[in-house]
Amino acid sequence: MRRPTHRQLPQLLGEARRWFEEAMLAALEAAGEQPVSAPQSQLFSVLEDGGTTVSEAARRMGVTRQTAHQAVHGLVAAGMLEQVPDPASARRRLIRRTPEGERVHRQAGLILEGLEARLAERIGRDAVDALRAALETPWGDPPTLALGRSRESGPEASAPEASG
């Protein structure tokens, strides 16, 4: 038989991500909550208690304002998010979880903890901690490790630039 040669990291990362994501959304739905999409779930997790702007959320999600706006729209329609004017600046609208949204958020947090515990049972608590530690690397930079010649990319107005 063939030897599965050292599978590639991007693929492994993707699988792990999918595992968590699917399990969480399924568990949320199994708990009787409204259906939540993956980006909505991600949006939920980048919100602060004090309220956040769409732009700020987009930066944290690593997507454009427009994409984040879409997720916000869905969540507002579902009654889990609300938009309130920012007292400090009238051009801003803060997005905030409604009580309902807060409840779902807490639920999601519990699920995630459970999932992590489930993982710890399999690979050990130390391994999970090591995983976290490794992943918390500030990936911010696009290495552009040029084997040949380097390429230049224009810094757009609101590029994703996942920097957290």
Add this chain to the structure above:
Amino acid sequence: MRRPTHRQLPQLLGEARRWFEEAMLAALEAAGEQPVSAPQSQLFSVLEDGGTTVSEAARRMGVTRQTAHQAVHGLVAAGMLEQVPDPASARRRLIRRTPEGERVHRQAGLILEGLEARLAERIGRDAVDALRAALETPWGDPPTLALGRSRESGPEASAPEASG
């Protein structure tokens, strides 16, 4: 406060994946290769030397045959993949890398190694190994950990079922 510094695993996994993916595709393009999409790259990585069927590739990618077929189509059009009849079974068509595709594949492998080395510089070789080890967990199972009461299960006809 609820520990805002403790970011959620799915998000961390997604960021890491994006980092690798973007860096690799950018490096590939910077090296003068034809543009490759993310799923095409993934497809490339699940091929065996002996040739693989679209169905098998789909299973390994965790997507449907149709989706895999799409990626294959693009790669064939780009001259990096070829489809040959399977001598063992006429209803199968094996997909195989062309010499051109083989070259690009090797290139991609080098880039990935470089990226991993780059990561090792930041977090240490041990941490990278630990990351690998943790990620190579067989995620195969959909935990369905029900916090609430209703437990629902849906065994679909030909679901992706990322089981590897």
Add this chain to the structure above:
DNA sequence: ATCATATGTCAGGCTGCCTGACATAGATAC
């Protein structure tokens, strides 16, 4: 007042992924 900038929103388009449907070919039952 005017202009540059940041933010929020909508419109349109691309791509990945899905389900549905169908053709083909090997395996199995009769």
Add this chain to the structure above:
DNA sequence: GTATCTATGTCAGGCAGCCTGACATATGAT
């Protein structure tokens, strides 16, 4: 030998996420 079942490959249609482009509005600098 024929009929049926199953696995595979392919195409068509549709949905969702993410993007760029464009525009309105509000703030701050000049």
